[in-house]
Amino acid sequence: MGNRKVVVVLKGYPRLSETFIAQELLGLERAGLDLVIVALRKPTDAKRHPIHAEIEAPVHYLPEYLHQEPVRVIRSLIACLPRAGFRRAFGALLADLRRDCTRNRVRRFGQALVLANEWPSGGQWLHAHFAHTPASVTRYTSMLRGLPWTCSAHAKDIWTSPDWDLAGKLSSARWTVTCTRTGFEHLRKLANGSSSVHLSYHGLDLARFGRFEAARPARDGSSAENAVAILSVGRAVEKKGFDVLLQALALLPAGLHWRFEHIGGGEQLEWLKALAQKLGISGRVSWNGALAQEDVLAHYRHADIFALACRIAGDGDRDGLPNVLVEAASQRLACVSTQVSGVPELLTHEETGLVLPPEDAPALATALERLIRDPALRMRLGDAAEHRVRAHFDYRSSVDQLKTLFEQEWQAAQ
Incomplete structure:
Protein backbone atom coordinates (compact mmCIF):
# COMPACT_ATOMS: atom_id res chain seq x y z
CA MET A 1 0.00 0.00 0.00
CA LEU A 204 -7.14 2.56 22.80
CA ASP A 205 -3.61 1.30 22.24
CA LEU A 206 -3.78 -1.33 24.96
CA ALA A 207 -0.03 -1.89 24.76
CA ARG A 208 0.48 1.65 26.06
CA PHE A 209 -2.27 1.25 28.63
CA GLY A 210 -1.39 -2.17 29.97
CA ARG A 211 -3.30 -3.89 32.74
CA PHE A 212 -3.00 -2.33 36.18
CA GLU A 213 -2.66 -5.35 38.44
CA ALA A 214 -1.98 -3.65 41.78
CA ALA A 215 -4.70 -3.54 44.43
CA ARG A 216 -5.96 -0.04 45.14
CA PRO A 217 -6.17 0.98 48.81
CA ALA A 218 -9.63 0.49 50.35
CA ARG A 219 -10.00 4.16 51.24
CA ASP A 220 -13.48 5.18 52.37
CA GLY A 221 -13.19 8.88 53.09
CA SER A 222 -12.93 8.42 56.85
CA SER A 223 -9.25 9.39 57.17
CA ALA A 224 -7.77 12.81 56.46
CA GLU A 225 -4.33 11.19 56.09
CA ASN A 226 -5.67 8.71 53.53
CA ALA A 227 -8.13 10.79 51.51
CA VAL A 228 -9.88 9.34 48.45
CA ALA A 229 -8.24 10.58 45.23
CA ILE A 230 -10.62 11.89 42.55
CA LEU A 231 -9.11 12.60 39.11
CA SER A 232 -10.31 14.36 35.99
CA VAL A 233 -8.46 14.93 32.73
CA GLY A 234 -9.49 17.37 30.02
CA ARG A 235 -9.17 20.89 28.69
CA ALA A 236 -10.80 23.54 30.83
CA VAL A 237 -13.58 24.39 28.37
CA GLU A 238 -17.34 24.67 28.78
CA LYS A 239 -18.31 21.26 27.39
CA LYS A 240 -16.20 19.42 29.99
CA GLY A 241 -18.39 20.69 32.84
CA PHE A 242 -15.60 21.24 35.35
CA ASP A 243 -17.62 23.98 37.05
CA VAL A 244 -20.41 21.46 37.68
CA LEU A 245 -17.84 19.00 39.05
CA LEU A 246 -16.41 21.62 41.42
CA GLN A 247 -19.92 22.49 42.61
CA ALA A 248 -20.60 18.79 43.25
CA LEU A 249 -17.38 18.46 45.24
CA ALA A 250 -18.39 21.46 47.34
CA LEU A 251 -21.68 19.69 48.18
CA LEU A 252 -19.95 16.63 49.69
CA PRO A 253 -20.36 16.21 53.47
CA ALA A 254 -17.87 18.21 55.51
CA GLY A 255 -16.54 15.15 57.32
CA LEU A 256 -15.74 13.22 54.12
CA HIS A 257 -12.06 13.21 53.19
CA TRP A 258 -11.17 13.52 49.50
CA ARG A 259 -8.78 15.35 47.20
CA PHE A 260 -9.26 16.33 43.58
CA GLU A 261 -6.65 16.50 40.80
CA HIS A 262 -7.16 18.07 37.40
CA ILE A 263 -4.91 17.51 34.38
CA GLY A 264 -5.16 19.77 31.34
CA GLY A 265 -4.83 23.32 30.12
CA GLY A 266 -7.65 25.39 28.68
CA GLU A 267 -9.17 28.83 28.50
CA GLN A 268 -11.30 28.46 31.66
CA LEU A 269 -8.49 27.32 33.95
CA GLU A 270 -8.06 30.58 35.87
CA TRP A 271 -11.83 30.98 36.22
CA LEU A 272 -12.11 27.44 37.60
CA LYS A 273 -9.34 28.10 40.11
CA ALA A 274 -11.22 31.17 41.28
CA LEU A 275 -14.44 29.14 41.47
CA ALA A 276 -12.75 26.50 43.65
CA GLN A 277 -11.57 29.31 45.93
CA LYS A 278 -15.08 30.79 46.07
CA LEU A 279 -16.58 27.38 46.88
CA GLY A 280 -14.10 26.88 49.71
CA ILE A 281 -12.48 23.74 48.32
CA SER A 282 -9.26 25.11 46.79
CA GLY A 283 -7.18 23.51 49.55
CA ARG A 284 -8.28 20.07 48.36
CA VAL A 285 -7.78 20.75 44.63
CA SER A 286 -4.57 20.39 42.59
CA TRP A 287 -4.19 21.85 39.10
CA ASN A 288 -1.49 19.98 37.18
CA GLY A 289 -1.75 21.60 33.76
CA ALA A 290 -1.17 19.64 30.56
CA LEU A 291 0.94 16.50 31.02
CA ALA A 292 2.52 13.94 28.71
CA GLN A 293 0.79 10.61 28.29
CA GLU A 294 3.09 8.63 30.59
CA ASP A 295 2.47 11.11 33.41
CA VAL A 296 -1.29 10.94 32.87
CA LEU A 297 -1.09 7.14 33.07
CA ALA A 298 0.67 7.39 36.43
CA HIS A 299 -2.15 9.61 37.73
CA TYR A 300 -4.78 7.11 36.58
CA ARG A 301 -3.01 4.42 38.57
CA HIS A 302 -2.78 6.49 41.74
CA ALA A 303 -6.40 7.67 41.66
CA ASP A 304 -9.48 6.01 43.17
CA ILE A 305 -12.24 7.65 41.10
CA PHE A 306 -12.39 9.27 37.65
CA ALA A 307 -15.00 11.98 37.12
CA LEU A 308 -16.00 13.88 33.97
CA ALA A 309 -19.14 16.05 33.99
CA CYS A 310 -19.65 16.29 30.20
CA ARG A 311 -22.34 18.70 29.00
CA ILE A 312 -23.65 20.29 25.82
CA ALA A 313 -22.11 23.77 25.60
CA GLY A 314 -24.07 26.90 24.71
CA ASP A 315 -22.86 26.78 21.09
CA GLY A 316 -23.85 23.11 20.73
CA ASP A 317 -20.33 21.79 21.23
CA ARG A 318 -20.05 18.50 23.10
CA ASP A 319 -17.73 15.56 23.54
CA GLY A 320 -17.97 12.47 21.39
CA LEU A 321 -16.68 9.59 23.47
CA PRO A 322 -13.93 11.20 25.58
CA ASN A 323 -10.76 9.20 25.13
CA VAL A 324 -9.78 9.95 28.73
CA LEU A 325 -12.78 7.92 29.93
CA VAL A 326 -11.58 4.94 27.91
CA GLU A 327 -8.06 5.41 29.29
CA ALA A 328 -9.28 5.65 32.88
CA ALA A 329 -11.48 2.58 32.48
CA SER A 330 -8.53 0.62 31.08
CA GLN A 331 -6.77 1.18 34.43
CA ARG A 332 -9.68 -0.25 36.48
CA LEU A 333 -10.76 3.17 37.67
CA ALA A 334 -14.37 3.58 38.76
CA CYS A 335 -15.79 6.24 36.43
CA VAL A 336 -18.65 8.67 36.87
CA SER A 337 -19.85 10.76 33.93
CA THR A 338 -22.99 11.99 32.17
CA GLN A 339 -25.51 10.91 29.54
CA VAL A 340 -23.94 13.00 26.77
CA SER A 341 -23.08 11.77 23.26
CA GLY A 342 -21.00 8.59 23.31
CA VAL A 343 -20.46 8.24 27.06
CA PRO A 344 -23.28 5.65 27.46
CA GLU A 345 -21.67 3.65 24.64
CA LEU A 346 -18.81 2.95 27.04
CA LEU A 347 -20.38 3.24 30.50
CA THR A 348 -23.58 1.47 31.50
CA HIS A 349 -25.08 2.88 34.69
CA GLU A 350 -24.43 0.70 37.75
CA GLU A 351 -22.64 -1.90 35.59
CA THR A 352 -19.44 -0.33 34.22
CA GLY A 353 -19.75 3.10 35.84
CA LEU A 354 -22.18 5.69 37.13
CA VAL A 355 -23.89 7.71 34.39
CA LEU A 356 -25.93 10.77 35.35
CA PRO A 357 -27.89 13.59 33.71
CA PRO A 358 -25.66 16.53 32.76
CA GLU A 359 -25.78 19.86 34.62
CA ASP A 360 -26.88 18.16 37.87
CA ALA A 361 -24.34 18.96 40.60
CA PRO A 362 -26.44 17.43 43.45
CA ALA A 363 -26.80 14.10 41.59
CA LEU A 364 -23.08 14.12 40.84
CA ALA A 365 -22.31 14.82 44.50
CA THR A 366 -24.48 11.87 45.54
CA ALA A 367 -22.69 9.58 43.09
CA LEU A 368 -19.27 10.76 44.23
CA GLU A 369 -20.21 10.24 47.87
CA ARG A 370 -21.29 6.66 47.10
CA LEU A 371 -18.00 5.92 45.39
CA ILE A 372 -15.91 7.60 48.09
CA ARG A 373 -17.57 5.63 50.89
CA ASP A 374 -17.69 2.27 49.10
CA PRO A 375 -14.33 0.86 47.89
CA ALA A 376 -16.03 -2.44 46.98
CA LEU A 377 -18.33 -0.59 44.57
CA ARG A 378 -15.33 1.17 43.05
CA MET A 379 -13.62 -2.17 42.54
CA ARG A 380 -16.67 -3.78 40.94
CA LEU A 381 -17.29 -0.92 38.52
CA GLY A 382 -13.59 -0.51 37.70
CA ASP A 383 -13.12 -4.20 36.93
CA ALA A 384 -16.22 -4.27 34.71
CA ALA A 385 -15.17 -1.12 32.88
CA GLU A 386 -11.70 -2.49 32.19
CA HIS A 387 -13.19 -5.71 30.83
CA ARG A 388 -15.41 -3.73 28.45
CA VAL A 389 -12.52 -1.61 27.19
CA ARG A 390 -10.25 -4.58 26.55
CA ALA A 391 -13.04 -6.52 24.83
CA HIS A 392 -14.49 -3.73 22.65
CA PHE A 393 -12.19 -0.70 22.45
Whole structure:
Protein backbone atom coordinates (compact mmCIF):
# COMPACT_ATOMS: atom_id res chain seq x y z
CA MET A 1 0.00 0.00 0.00
CA GLY A 2 3.05 2.26 0.16
CA ASN A 3 2.40 3.42 -3.44
CA ARG A 4 -0.71 5.28 -2.23
CA LYS A 5 0.39 8.35 -0.32
CA VAL A 6 -2.33 9.88 1.86
CA VAL A 7 -2.14 13.59 2.70
CA VAL A 8 -3.74 13.99 6.14
CA VAL A 9 -5.03 17.49 6.94
CA LEU A 10 -5.21 18.50 10.61
CA LYS A 11 -6.05 21.75 12.37
CA GLY A 12 -2.91 21.62 14.52
CA TYR A 13 -0.14 19.10 15.04
CA PRO A 14 1.05 17.80 17.40
CA ARG A 15 -1.52 18.45 20.11
CA LEU A 16 -1.57 16.91 23.59
CA SER A 17 -5.37 16.84 23.61
CA GLU A 18 -5.55 14.74 20.43
CA THR A 19 -3.66 11.57 21.28
CA PHE A 20 -6.41 9.56 19.58
CA ILE A 21 -5.39 11.11 16.25
CA ALA A 22 -1.69 10.44 16.82
CA GLN A 23 -2.54 6.87 17.79
CA GLU A 24 -4.51 6.40 14.58
CA LEU A 25 -1.76 7.91 12.40
CA LEU A 26 0.84 5.60 13.92
CA GLY A 27 -1.47 2.63 13.49
CA LEU A 28 -2.06 3.44 9.82
CA GLU A 29 1.68 3.79 9.24
CA ARG A 30 2.29 0.41 10.83
CA ALA A 31 -0.50 -1.02 8.67
CA GLY A 32 1.47 0.03 5.58
CA LEU A 33 0.03 3.42 4.62
CA ASP A 34 2.39 6.16 3.46
CA LEU A 35 1.32 9.40 5.14
CA VAL A 36 2.10 13.10 4.91
CA ILE A 37 0.74 15.39 7.64
CA VAL A 38 -0.43 18.90 6.74
CA ALA A 39 -1.42 21.19 9.63
CA LEU A 40 -3.30 24.49 9.47
CA ARG A 41 -1.37 25.84 12.45
CA LYS A 42 1.88 25.16 14.26
CA PRO A 43 1.86 23.49 17.69
CA THR A 44 1.01 25.55 20.75
CA ASP A 45 1.73 22.85 23.36
CA ALA A 46 5.19 22.98 24.91
CA LYS A 47 5.21 19.21 25.50
CA ARG A 48 4.73 16.22 23.24
CA HIS A 49 3.58 12.68 23.87
CA PRO A 50 6.10 9.89 23.17
CA ILE A 51 3.83 8.62 20.39
CA HIS A 52 4.52 11.74 18.32
CA ALA A 53 8.20 10.78 18.09
CA GLU A 54 7.22 7.38 16.68
CA ILE A 55 5.22 8.77 13.76
CA GLU A 56 7.48 8.94 10.70
CA ALA A 57 5.26 11.02 8.41
CA PRO A 58 6.76 14.39 7.42
CA VAL A 59 4.83 17.44 8.62
CA HIS A 60 4.07 20.52 6.52
CA TYR A 61 2.49 23.69 7.87
CA LEU A 62 0.18 25.97 5.91
CA PRO A 63 0.02 29.70 6.69
CA GLU A 64 -2.28 30.04 9.70
CA TYR A 65 -3.26 33.55 8.60
CA LEU A 66 -2.95 34.56 4.95
CA HIS A 67 -1.63 38.07 5.69
CA GLN A 68 1.35 36.55 7.54
CA GLU A 69 2.71 34.92 4.36
CA PRO A 70 1.28 36.95 1.44
CA VAL A 71 3.99 36.00 -1.07
CA ARG A 72 3.33 32.30 -0.48
CA VAL A 73 -0.41 32.79 -0.94
CA ILE A 74 -0.13 34.98 -4.06
CA ARG A 75 2.36 32.60 -5.66
CA SER A 76 -0.07 29.74 -5.04
CA LEU A 77 -3.01 31.68 -6.46
CA ILE A 78 -1.10 32.44 -9.66
CA ALA A 79 -0.05 28.79 -9.98
CA CYS A 80 -3.58 27.47 -9.40
CA LEU A 81 -5.48 29.90 -11.66
CA PRO A 82 -4.80 27.88 -14.87
CA ARG A 83 -5.78 24.58 -13.20
CA ALA A 84 -8.92 22.90 -14.52
CA GLY A 85 -10.28 22.61 -11.01
CA PHE A 86 -9.87 26.27 -10.05
CA ARG A 87 -13.24 27.38 -11.43
CA ARG A 88 -15.03 24.57 -9.57
CA ALA A 89 -13.23 25.29 -6.30
CA PHE A 90 -13.82 29.03 -6.59
CA GLY A 91 -17.48 28.39 -7.33
CA ALA A 92 -17.71 26.30 -4.16
CA LEU A 93 -16.13 29.15 -2.20
CA LEU A 94 -18.67 31.65 -3.58
CA ALA A 95 -21.53 29.30 -2.70
CA ASP A 96 -20.17 28.95 0.84
CA LEU A 97 -19.74 32.72 1.19
CA ARG A 98 -23.37 33.30 0.23
CA ARG A 99 -24.35 31.31 3.34
CA ASP A 100 -21.44 32.24 5.60
CA CYS A 101 -19.68 35.42 4.52
CA THR A 102 -16.69 35.30 6.89
CA ARG A 103 -12.94 35.74 6.72
CA ASN A 104 -12.62 32.17 7.87
CA ARG A 105 -14.04 30.87 4.57
CA VAL A 106 -11.58 32.97 2.56
CA ARG A 107 -8.70 31.86 4.78
CA ARG A 108 -9.53 28.18 4.21
CA PHE A 109 -9.60 28.73 0.46
CA GLY A 110 -6.22 30.47 0.64
CA GLN A 111 -4.79 27.60 2.65
CA ALA A 112 -6.16 25.19 0.05
CA LEU A 113 -4.42 27.16 -2.71
CA VAL A 114 -1.11 26.82 -0.86
CA LEU A 115 -1.62 23.10 -0.27
CA ALA A 116 -2.61 22.52 -3.90
CA ASN A 117 0.45 24.44 -5.13
CA GLU A 118 2.95 23.01 -2.65
CA TRP A 119 1.57 19.51 -3.10
CA PRO A 120 3.58 16.76 -1.37
CA SER A 121 5.35 14.60 -3.92
CA GLY A 122 3.45 11.42 -4.65
CA GLY A 123 0.27 12.41 -2.80
CA GLN A 124 -2.76 10.64 -4.27
CA TRP A 125 -5.43 10.99 -1.61
CA LEU A 126 -6.66 13.60 0.88
CA HIS A 127 -8.01 12.78 4.33
CA ALA A 128 -9.29 15.40 6.78
CA HIS A 129 -9.46 14.99 10.55
CA PHE A 130 -12.46 17.04 11.70
CA ALA A 131 -15.37 18.04 9.51
CA HIS A 132 -15.13 21.78 10.09
CA THR A 133 -12.10 23.84 9.00
CA PRO A 134 -9.73 20.97 8.06
CA ALA A 135 -12.48 19.46 5.89
CA SER A 136 -13.12 22.85 4.24
CA VAL A 137 -9.45 23.12 3.24
CA THR A 138 -9.43 19.50 2.13
CA ARG A 139 -12.59 19.85 0.03
CA TYR A 140 -11.29 22.94 -1.80
CA THR A 141 -7.92 21.23 -2.35
CA SER A 142 -9.67 18.12 -3.69
CA MET A 143 -11.37 20.26 -6.32
CA LEU A 144 -8.16 22.15 -7.18
CA ARG A 145 -6.12 18.95 -7.60
CA GLY A 146 -8.88 16.69 -8.93
CA LEU A 147 -8.21 14.13 -6.22
CA PRO A 148 -10.61 12.17 -3.97
CA TRP A 149 -10.92 12.92 -0.29
CA THR A 150 -12.31 11.35 2.85
CA CYS A 151 -12.99 12.57 6.38
CA SER A 152 -12.90 11.59 10.04
CA ALA A 153 -15.55 13.55 11.98
CA HIS A 154 -15.45 13.69 15.76
CA ALA A 155 -17.49 15.92 18.09
CA LYS A 156 -17.21 19.72 18.06
CA ASP A 157 -16.90 19.70 14.29
CA ILE A 158 -20.22 17.84 13.97
CA TRP A 159 -22.25 19.73 16.54
CA THR A 160 -21.09 23.29 15.86
CA SER A 161 -21.12 23.14 12.05
CA PRO A 162 -24.28 24.15 10.19
CA ASP A 163 -26.17 21.24 8.65
CA TRP A 164 -25.87 22.67 5.12
CA ASP A 165 -22.08 22.73 5.46
CA LEU A 166 -21.87 19.16 6.74
CA ALA A 167 -24.29 17.91 4.09
CA GLY A 168 -22.18 19.45 1.32
CA LYS A 169 -19.03 17.86 2.63
CA LEU A 170 -20.70 14.47 3.10
CA SER A 171 -21.84 14.49 -0.52
CA SER A 172 -18.35 15.50 -1.70
CA ALA A 173 -16.26 13.05 0.35
CA ARG A 174 -15.91 9.44 -0.78
CA TRP A 175 -16.60 8.31 2.79
CA THR A 176 -16.75 9.70 6.30
CA VAL A 177 -16.13 7.94 9.60
CA THR A 178 -17.18 9.14 13.03
CA CYS A 179 -16.57 7.87 16.53
CA THR A 180 -19.96 7.78 18.32
CA ARG A 181 -23.35 6.37 17.44
CA THR A 182 -25.04 9.73 18.08
CA GLY A 183 -22.65 11.44 15.65
CA PHE A 184 -23.06 8.59 13.17
CA GLU A 185 -26.87 8.82 13.21
CA HIS A 186 -26.75 12.62 12.78
CA LEU A 187 -24.39 12.41 9.81
CA ARG A 188 -26.31 9.55 8.22
CA LYS A 189 -29.46 11.68 8.40
CA LEU A 190 -27.69 14.63 6.75
CA ALA A 191 -26.33 12.26 4.09
CA ASN A 192 -29.85 10.93 3.40
CA GLY A 193 -28.97 7.51 4.77
CA SER A 194 -25.89 7.12 2.58
CA SER A 195 -23.76 4.05 3.26
CA SER A 196 -20.67 6.24 2.86
CA VAL A 197 -20.93 7.20 6.57
CA HIS A 198 -19.35 4.69 8.95
CA LEU A 199 -19.17 4.26 12.73
CA SER A 200 -15.60 3.70 13.93
CA TYR A 201 -14.69 3.92 17.62
CA HIS A 202 -11.18 5.25 18.22
CA GLY A 203 -10.35 2.66 20.82
CA LEU A 204 -7.14 2.56 22.80
CA ASP A 205 -3.61 1.30 22.24
CA LEU A 206 -3.78 -1.33 24.96
CA ALA A 207 -0.03 -1.89 24.76
CA ARG A 208 0.48 1.65 26.06
CA PHE A 209 -2.27 1.25 28.63
CA GLY A 210 -1.39 -2.17 29.97
CA ARG A 211 -3.30 -3.89 32.74
CA PHE A 212 -3.00 -2.33 36.18
CA GLU A 213 -2.66 -5.35 38.44
CA ALA A 214 -1.98 -3.65 41.78
CA ALA A 215 -4.70 -3.54 44.43
CA ARG A 216 -5.96 -0.04 45.14
CA PRO A 217 -6.17 0.98 48.81
CA ALA A 218 -9.63 0.49 50.35
CA ARG A 219 -10.00 4.16 51.24
CA ASP A 220 -13.48 5.18 52.37
CA GLY A 221 -13.19 8.88 53.09
CA SER A 222 -12.93 8.42 56.85
CA SER A 223 -9.25 9.39 57.17
CA ALA A 224 -7.77 12.81 56.46
CA GLU A 225 -4.33 11.19 56.09
CA ASN A 226 -5.67 8.71 53.53
CA ALA A 227 -8.13 10.79 51.51
CA VAL A 228 -9.88 9.34 48.45
CA ALA A 229 -8.24 10.58 45.23
CA ILE A 230 -10.62 11.89 42.55
CA LEU A 231 -9.11 12.60 39.11
CA SER A 232 -10.31 14.36 35.99
CA VAL A 233 -8.46 14.93 32.73
CA GLY A 234 -9.49 17.37 30.02
CA ARG A 235 -9.17 20.89 28.69
CA ALA A 236 -10.80 23.54 30.83
CA VAL A 237 -13.58 24.39 28.37
CA GLU A 238 -17.34 24.67 28.78
CA LYS A 239 -18.31 21.26 27.39
CA LYS A 240 -16.20 19.42 29.99
CA GLY A 241 -18.39 20.69 32.84
CA PHE A 242 -15.60 21.24 35.35
CA ASP A 243 -17.62 23.98 37.05
CA VAL A 244 -20.41 21.46 37.68
CA LEU A 245 -17.84 19.00 39.05
CA LEU A 246 -16.41 21.62 41.42
CA GLN A 247 -19.92 22.49 42.61
CA ALA A 248 -20.60 18.79 43.25
CA LEU A 249 -17.38 18.46 45.24
CA ALA A 250 -18.39 21.46 47.34
CA LEU A 251 -21.68 19.69 48.18
CA LEU A 252 -19.95 16.63 49.69
CA PRO A 253 -20.36 16.21 53.47
CA ALA A 254 -17.87 18.21 55.51
CA GLY A 255 -16.54 15.15 57.32
CA LEU A 256 -15.74 13.22 54.12
CA HIS A 257 -12.06 13.21 53.19
CA TRP A 258 -11.17 13.52 49.50
CA ARG A 259 -8.78 15.35 47.20
CA PHE A 260 -9.26 16.33 43.58
CA GLU A 261 -6.65 16.50 40.80
CA HIS A 262 -7.16 18.07 37.40
CA ILE A 263 -4.91 17.51 34.38
CA GLY A 264 -5.16 19.77 31.34
CA GLY A 265 -4.83 23.32 30.12
CA GLY A 266 -7.65 25.39 28.68
CA GLU A 267 -9.17 28.83 28.50
CA GLN A 268 -11.30 28.46 31.66
CA LEU A 269 -8.49 27.32 33.95
CA GLU A 270 -8.06 30.58 35.87
CA TRP A 271 -11.83 30.98 36.22
CA LEU A 272 -12.11 27.44 37.60
CA LYS A 273 -9.34 28.10 40.11
CA ALA A 274 -11.22 31.17 41.28
CA LEU A 275 -14.44 29.14 41.47
CA ALA A 276 -12.75 26.50 43.65
CA GLN A 277 -11.57 29.31 45.93
CA LYS A 278 -15.08 30.79 46.07
CA LEU A 279 -16.58 27.38 46.88
CA GLY A 280 -14.10 26.88 49.71
CA ILE A 281 -12.48 23.74 48.32
CA SER A 282 -9.26 25.11 46.79
CA GLY A 283 -7.18 23.51 49.55
CA ARG A 284 -8.28 20.07 48.36
CA VAL A 285 -7.78 20.75 44.63
CA SER A 286 -4.57 20.39 42.59
CA TRP A 287 -4.19 21.85 39.10
CA ASN A 288 -1.49 19.98 37.18
CA GLY A 289 -1.75 21.60 33.76
CA ALA A 290 -1.17 19.64 30.56
CA LEU A 291 0.94 16.50 31.02
CA ALA A 292 2.52 13.94 28.71
CA GLN A 293 0.79 10.61 28.29
CA GLU A 294 3.09 8.63 30.59
CA ASP A 295 2.47 11.11 33.41
CA VAL A 296 -1.29 10.94 32.87
CA LEU A 297 -1.09 7.14 33.07
CA ALA A 298 0.67 7.39 36.43
CA HIS A 299 -2.15 9.61 37.73
CA TYR A 300 -4.78 7.11 36.58
CA ARG A 301 -3.01 4.42 38.57
CA HIS A 302 -2.78 6.49 41.74
CA ALA A 303 -6.40 7.67 41.66
CA ASP A 304 -9.48 6.01 43.17
CA ILE A 305 -12.24 7.65 41.10
CA PHE A 306 -12.39 9.27 37.65
CA ALA A 307 -15.00 11.98 37.12
CA LEU A 308 -16.00 13.88 33.97
CA ALA A 309 -19.14 16.05 33.99
CA CYS A 310 -19.65 16.29 30.20
CA ARG A 311 -22.34 18.70 29.00
CA ILE A 312 -23.65 20.29 25.82
CA ALA A 313 -22.11 23.77 25.60
CA GLY A 314 -24.07 26.90 24.71
CA ASP A 315 -22.86 26.78 21.09
CA GLY A 316 -23.85 23.11 20.73
CA ASP A 317 -20.33 21.79 21.23
CA ARG A 318 -20.05 18.50 23.10
CA ASP A 319 -17.73 15.56 23.54
CA GLY A 320 -17.97 12.47 21.39
CA LEU A 321 -16.68 9.59 23.47
CA PRO A 322 -13.93 11.20 25.58
CA ASN A 323 -10.76 9.20 25.13
CA VAL A 324 -9.78 9.95 28.73
CA LEU A 325 -12.78 7.92 29.93
CA VAL A 326 -11.58 4.94 27.91
CA GLU A 327 -8.06 5.41 29.29
CA ALA A 328 -9.28 5.65 32.88
CA ALA A 329 -11.48 2.58 32.48
CA SER A 330 -8.53 0.62 31.08
CA GLN A 331 -6.77 1.18 34.43
CA ARG A 332 -9.68 -0.25 36.48
CA LEU A 333 -10.76 3.17 37.67
CA ALA A 334 -14.37 3.58 38.76
CA CYS A 335 -15.79 6.24 36.43
CA VAL A 336 -18.65 8.67 36.87
CA SER A 337 -19.85 10.76 33.93
CA THR A 338 -22.99 11.99 32.17
CA GLN A 339 -25.51 10.91 29.54
CA VAL A 340 -23.94 13.00 26.77
CA SER A 341 -23.08 11.77 23.26
CA GLY A 342 -21.00 8.59 23.31
CA VAL A 343 -20.46 8.24 27.06
CA PRO A 344 -23.28 5.65 27.46
CA GLU A 345 -21.67 3.65 24.64
CA LEU A 346 -18.81 2.95 27.04
CA LEU A 347 -20.38 3.24 30.50
CA THR A 348 -23.58 1.47 31.50
CA HIS A 349 -25.08 2.88 34.69
CA GLU A 350 -24.43 0.70 37.75
CA GLU A 351 -22.64 -1.90 35.59
CA THR A 352 -19.44 -0.33 34.22
CA GLY A 353 -19.75 3.10 35.84
CA LEU A 354 -22.18 5.69 37.13
CA VAL A 355 -23.89 7.71 34.39
CA LEU A 356 -25.93 10.77 35.35
CA PRO A 357 -27.89 13.59 33.71
CA PRO A 358 -25.66 16.53 32.76
CA GLU A 359 -25.78 19.86 34.62
CA ASP A 360 -26.88 18.16 37.87
CA ALA A 361 -24.34 18.96 40.60
CA PRO A 362 -26.44 17.43 43.45
CA ALA A 363 -26.80 14.10 41.59
CA LEU A 364 -23.08 14.12 40.84
CA ALA A 365 -22.31 14.82 44.50
CA THR A 366 -24.48 11.87 45.54
CA ALA A 367 -22.69 9.58 43.09
CA LEU A 368 -19.27 10.76 44.23
CA GLU A 369 -20.21 10.24 47.87
CA ARG A 370 -21.29 6.66 47.10
CA LEU A 371 -18.00 5.92 45.39
CA ILE A 372 -15.91 7.60 48.09
CA ARG A 373 -17.57 5.63 50.89
CA ASP A 374 -17.69 2.27 49.10
CA PRO A 375 -14.33 0.86 47.89
CA ALA A 376 -16.03 -2.44 46.98
CA LEU A 377 -18.33 -0.59 44.57
CA ARG A 378 -15.33 1.17 43.05
CA MET A 379 -13.62 -2.17 42.54
CA ARG A 380 -16.67 -3.78 40.94
CA LEU A 381 -17.29 -0.92 38.52
CA GLY A 382 -13.59 -0.51 37.70
CA ASP A 383 -13.12 -4.20 36.93
CA ALA A 384 -16.22 -4.27 34.71
CA ALA A 385 -15.17 -1.12 32.88
CA GLU A 386 -11.70 -2.49 32.19
CA HIS A 387 -13.19 -5.71 30.83
CA ARG A 388 -15.41 -3.73 28.45
CA VAL A 389 -12.52 -1.61 27.19
CA ARG A 390 -10.25 -4.58 26.55
CA ALA A 391 -13.04 -6.52 24.83
CA HIS A 392 -14.49 -3.73 22.65
CA PHE A 393 -12.19 -0.70 22.45
CA ASP A 394 -8.92 -1.92 20.98
CA TYR A 395 -7.78 0.78 18.54
CA ARG A 396 -6.52 -1.84 16.08
CA SER A 397 -10.13 -2.55 15.09
CA SER A 398 -10.54 1.07 14.00
CA VAL A 399 -7.21 1.08 12.14
CA ASP A 400 -8.17 -2.15 10.34
CA GLN A 401 -11.52 -0.62 9.39
CA LEU A 402 -9.87 2.53 7.98
CA LYS A 403 -7.27 0.48 6.11
CA THR A 404 -10.05 -1.58 4.54
CA LEU A 405 -11.96 1.54 3.49
CA PHE A 406 -8.87 2.97 1.80
CA GLU A 407 -8.08 -0.34 0.11
CA GLN A 408 -11.61 -0.71 -1.24
CA GLU A 409 -11.46 2.73 -2.82
CA TRP A 410 -8.06 2.12 -4.37
CA GLN A 411 -9.06 -1.29 -5.74
CA ALA A 412 -12.18 0.23 -7.28
CA ALA A 413 -10.04 2.90 -8.97
CA GLN A 414 -7.79 0.37 -10.70
